[in-house]
Amino acid sequence: MSTAQTAQYRLSALKIELAPQEPFTVLAIANTGNVPLDFKVRVQQWQQRATGEDELHLLPANSLELVAFPNLLHLPVGGRAEIRLGHRLPAADVERTYRLLVAEIPPAPQGIGSETRLVTVHSLPVFIKPAVIRRQGQLLNAQVQQGTLQMTVSNRGNVHIEADQITVRGLAENGQRLFELRPQREYVLAGVTRPLMPMPLPQDQCAAVRTLQIVLDIAAHPPTTQIERPTGVCR
Template sequence: MTKHPLLISRGLLMLTGGFSMLQAGSYMVKPVRIELSARQLRTTIQIQNLGNEATTIQARVVAWNAKGLEEVLSENDEILLNPPIFTIAAGREQSMRLGLRQPKPATVELTYRLILEEVPPPPRPEFTGVNTVLKISVPIFVKPAMPAPQLTWTVKHISDKELQLAVENQGNSHVQIKQIAVTGADRSEPDFVKNTSTYVLKTGRKEWVIRDAHLAGAGRFLVQARTDNGEIRETLSPDRP
């Protein structure tokens, strides 16, 4: 389970007399990723209100699946959570418990999203601004007995100066890509580096456009990806249209 907290800001934009003022309250959620398995059926997350006012949060879990580039969220009741709605006083913390409703052996990873959404309070009589509310999404992974992501990388020209780098996952579990570096065959340092936090779910696909004339003209290059499953190195030659 990832331990790093996620700090979220909620903004209240007030427009008066041509001037804008942003009042922000902050919330800390930890962990930022939830992992369950046959060995760990339940877990707890913490939501802390760092703002100056009490707030009410409503929680729900949806299934999260991918088919190619499309990611779909759909209603689902396989994950239990308690409490589903709660109020956190200013400066206080709320615990939420999550668990599998019916544990079952899985040969493929099951993926969900925990949606935490602020319930907006009634506006004050004197308030005439725009009230924006907090809505965040935390990934939930139910790991199979033997996780085995399988990534296939491809690259193709989309113009004389642009390439499209793509990755598909035909394995049984996700990969989180944290950084991508692409180096031309005649270079010692990367021509293209992208820091990211991209989940490639099973049967999912992700694409990036690389705008670099040198790489577009190279016949071969090295792709290095830093992931939550280790480092990946692939030597690719671009397909031409």
Template sequence: MSRRFPTFRIPVIGARAACAALALAMLPGLATTAVAASLQVAPTSVELQASENGEAVWLSNTDADTPVRAQVRLFRWTQHNGEDTLEPTRDLAISPPLVELAGGARQLVRVIRTGPPPTDTETSYRIIVDEVPDGTAADRTGLQFLLRYSIPVFVLPAGEAPITYQLAPRLEHDGDAATLVVANHGGRHAQLADLAYVDAGGNRHELLSGLVGYVLPGQTMRWALPASASRYADGGRFQVRINGEAAEQTLALDRAAR
């Protein structure tokens, strides 16, 4: 059975190639003082070459005094009807799936490919790292914040031919609302960040800061745009950063499509 994966707005780390989804959940029934979580995960994006059988992810406890426990799971990541979906998979394995970190400790977690690499298109997965609540803590007077990291994993296909994304963006109008629709006809994912619109007069309008989202190979994603649809009807252009590249790229719209 599929598990729906909620999309989180998070800061983009480092050179923007790394991203992880972070959720903070407060345990009910606790009062006043907040206890900060200390679980850290690196890297925040994993790429597995066809010639590689595994990669490493490090879990760290930045609190020198308090132990941390975490559960590590791995899911196949796909997109359907503009939504991210996670499903159980045996294509990759995680070892170990449960981690207990003493204060200041680090633990290596292996991502292991259990089958052959894909043939012509990359496949995508997500590592979900959940901090496990501490049920033995003596101090129950504070709020305990639990971290969740969602780390993208991309397995590249076999063969020497390079693969890349191939984006086909268009605008859709519904009354005065505008939606940017981006299809990816290539064999590689596209991570979009820092979406802006430059109007015909050269004025720049920041639309979506930081991580906008991913478009996986063969999929189409949609993002509602701020402001009225009339703003985007003057022949301007959309600018975006793709896959952590420093230079912005222009999205060449098919303005005939509605």
């Protein structure tokens, strides 16, 4: 009978941002488990459709657009390694977006009765900032149905928006704050208008909610929308 293991390792970052004046960085990876690990590193171009779906295309191994080195890593138990990431691209008007794939290479089977191991792939967003940053966005089509909030974000700036930059507050009749929460992290790339995943609302005081206030905190005067007397806050 075979048993299953899951490798344990830690990355020093879950998002990477580069700039024209800071074109290089280092991502550290540490093996915190009790088995040796091997990884393959690749870079993908990343775009989004209006429906919110990602479009990903692997860069050729010899591409100099965005370079990750080394492409193969071996980490003994307790070992640590660094992935160097950099570009030589000129400053652009719009943020360039990529995904860094750090994929565990499954170990070779050792024969009947050997242990099997679940392998993982991390897909880290990589952003190359433009020379001048313009943050501009709008909240659209916010509505509540069956205990969930649905909304669309229109990114009219030249850098990405993160969904957890949105604050949702449930307010009572007298303005008392009943709850405050943020959506799970999603990305809306520059120039894209896309719906976010439906967001469950707290149910313990749902009947007392008289206003839903939604703030997109990306500027000094953040875009704000309110749903008055919302129906459907309670499931």
